[in-house]
């Protein structure tokens with residue numbers, strides 16, 4: 001099943017291909033200050049595929065703390081749509097179903113997640129294990145910088 005969503009203005013879109021039902025997949029709420037400021041609710045499926053589409057000038061990247069992921073926001077409407085990590089053919093992401101207004105995943109029981117105590121290495125390993133393999137339809141987005149150099153070397 002393919003679920004789709006878009007930011008408020010529609011310049012950024014995402015599709016999420018998964019064999020799991022929304023019930024089986026579940027939704028998570030990261031407890032970090034950034035995610036709570038956006039009211040983000042996230043989904044991912046390591047066996048699925050996410051496709052993100054948008055023009056380079058419409059994507060704003062934000063990174064903070066350990067700088068192990070890029071948080072993608074619409075440069076036009078400001079909505080946070082996804083966090084991404086990796087590069088080339090090894091990009092993974094988690095989608096914010098609230099920002100993308102993916103109605104099938106809204107108003108579900110949320111699992112609060114606390115990742116604050118993770119080391120950098122554990123955080124990267126968890127994301128590669130749990131997040132969704134991801135491609136960008138616009139190759140300009142895929143070759144942009146994702147995280148610090150040491151992550152690229154070990155990814």
Ligand SMILES: [Zn+2]
Nearest residue numbers: 007009074077
């Ligand atoms: Zn937008």
